[in-house]
Amino acid sequence: MRIKNWKKEVWTIPNLLSLFRLALIPVYVVIYLNAERPAHHFLSAAILAVSCLTDMIDGKIARKYNMISTLGKILDPVADKATQFTMIICLAVKYPVLWYLMGLFVVKESFQLIAGSVTLSKGKMLDGALITGKVCTTVLFVSLIFLVLMPQLAEKTVTIIAVVDGVFMAVAFADYLRAYFWKNADKIHELKEDE
Numbered sequence: 702m703r704i705k706n707w708k709k710e711v712w713t714i715p716n717l718l719s720l721f722r723l724a725l726i727p728v729y730v731v732i733y734l735n736a737e738r739p740a741h742h743f744l745s746a747a748i749l750a751v752s753c754l755t756d757m758i759d760g761k762i763a764r765k766y767n768m769i770s771t772l773g774k775i776l777d778p779v780a781d782k783a784t785q786f787t788m789i790i791c792l793a794v795k796y797p798v799l800w801y802l803m804g805l806f807v808v809k810e811s812f813q814l815i816a817g818s819v820t821l822s823k824g825k826m827l828d829g830a831l832i833t834g835k836v837c838t839t840v841l842f843v844s845l846i847f848l849v850l851m852p853q854l855a856e857k858t859v860t861i862i863a864v865v866d867g868v869f870m871a872v873a874f875a876d877y878l879r880a881y882f883w884k885n886a887d888k889i890h891e892l893k894e895d896e
Contacts, residue, residue, distance in 0.1 A: 713768040715759035715777070722752045722780040726787050733791050733849065746850040752784055753842045774829065781838060782810055788845045796848070796859045802867055809874040816881040831880055837873035841866055 725748055733745040759777060763769045789806060793799035820826060830838075844862050848854065 711770075711772060713763070713770065713773065714766075715763040715768050715773050716770070718755045718759040718762075719773070719776040719780040722755055722784060725752050726784060730787060730791060734794070736852070742849055742852050746846050749784070749788065749842070749846045749849060752780075753846070756781060771826075774826070778830065785838070785841055785845075786810075788841075788849075792845060792848050795852070796856075796863075798856070798860050798863050802863050802870070805867055805870050805874075809870060809877070812874070813877055816877070820881065827880060831873070831876050833869075833873040833876040837869040840869045 729745055729748045729752075732741060732748065736742050736745060756777070759773075763773055786803075786806065789799055789803045793803055817827065844866055848859065848862065
């Protein structure tokens with residue numbers, strides 16, 4: 702990846718929002734893991750909601766104002782996945798059933814990282830996130846924020862939420878397998894000189 706104009710390609714509003722989301726992660730961890738009152742859980746959930754909203758906003762800004770960059774295509778999912786990883790880990794400390802979800806998450810994301818890196822090394826790149834990946838991300842954020850907000854949920858309810866999240870994650874995983882190896886291979890394009 703070659704960067705010609707740092708101001709135009711790096712210091713863009715979408716990239717700064719992605720960096721902001723990364724900076725929110727340690728703040729969330731400290732507040733959530735030390736939460737003792739409902740207000741602390743509400744604040745933790747609010748931080749995650751802000752992270753989710755900025756994720757939605759940065760993509761719209763990038764497309765509307767032509768601020769799409771290769772760095773942004775990498776930084777945005779990194780911020781998403783780091784936030785999701787942190788959320789699941791923190792919640793799994795309280796709800797052990799979520800360790801199974803974490804296992805699936807690690808397998809899926811490891812595959813995407815390796816397949817994406819191999820594809821990039823060949824001068825190609827996936828055309829952004831697949832719709833199943835976007836739906837999975839939305840479901841994951843909403844359900845995990847709900848778990849943060851409701852710390853007294855019954856174990857059975859948490860298990861149901863974990864299973865639903867797992868199903869969406871498995872479907873997205875299967876779709877990415879297809880995108881890199883089978884029917885959706887047309888979603889991978891050659892990188893241009895300026896990418």
